[in-house]
Amino acid sequence: MKITFTTESAEVHELEVDSQMELENIKALIETMTGIAPADQILFHHEQELTDPKKTLEQYGVIQDDILFLKKSPSSNQPSSTAAEHISQFVLSRPDLMQQLLQPELADAALNDPSRFTALIRQMEQRQGELQRMQQINMLNADPYDIEAQRRIEEEIRMQNVLANMETALEYSPESFGRVRLIVLKNLFHN
Structure with missing residues (x-):
């Protein structure tokens, strides 16, 4: 499946991944594209932080053409x-x-x-x-x-x-960051 992730600096990247891929493997792929170490990556899907590295994308509810938001962790500024x-x-x-x-x-x-x-x-x-x-x-x-x-x-x-x-764009027009699926509803009107 294809997913898109965007960074704080408005970079947009597409990944072709399997839905059974674990989050830690996704972070490793993202590291090759952005140079951000997996430990410094914070990923969000529908405003929910993805925290468990052993969960798969499917377990997080990520589907085809979904968008993930990548934020760099400020951990380098804070002592562990x-x-x-x-x-x-x-x-x-x-x-x-x-x-x-x-x-x-x-x-x-x-x-x-x-x-x-x-x-x-x-x-x-x-x-x-x-x-x-x-x-x-x-x-x-x-x-x-x-x-x-x-x-x-x-x-x-x-x-x-x-x-x-x-x-603002993510909040008010998320459709501009992914594909919009057309929903056709059949309605019956009087006469």
Whole structure:
């Protein structure tokens, strides 16, 4: 059967696959086409995330000419729980590091609650990402006549518009991303 998948950057790709193919194999095929590792792929079908790699397309309800939406996982920006656990163990094994921690809440979490420690690490990463984004915006706004800054701003605006248009198109006219089947209904009218 033929399925189509589209990416966040509005790339459209077609795949010829078997309905009994498992999701993990589909992700491997998608990796060859997009370069996105299977671990970083999030696939959606009818706004439902496909999570079980051992399920087949048929089990997910994917049929001929269906459309899948591919989103790249932001996991590369967030530390994994195992990485946070390693950091926690490292900090716990060195009392001098525990004393050097500037945040007592983080030290307490490292001692008593690994899941809270992981959540705090993720919050710190998010804040750092937001700070970097704000610094980039400030740098771009510092010299409004810089050609390179204008190109970056233009590219950012273009990407936002592409994503907004893609979202709107998927919501209001999904038929433009696949084949429309004609339904003929026989009706009986009086006289």
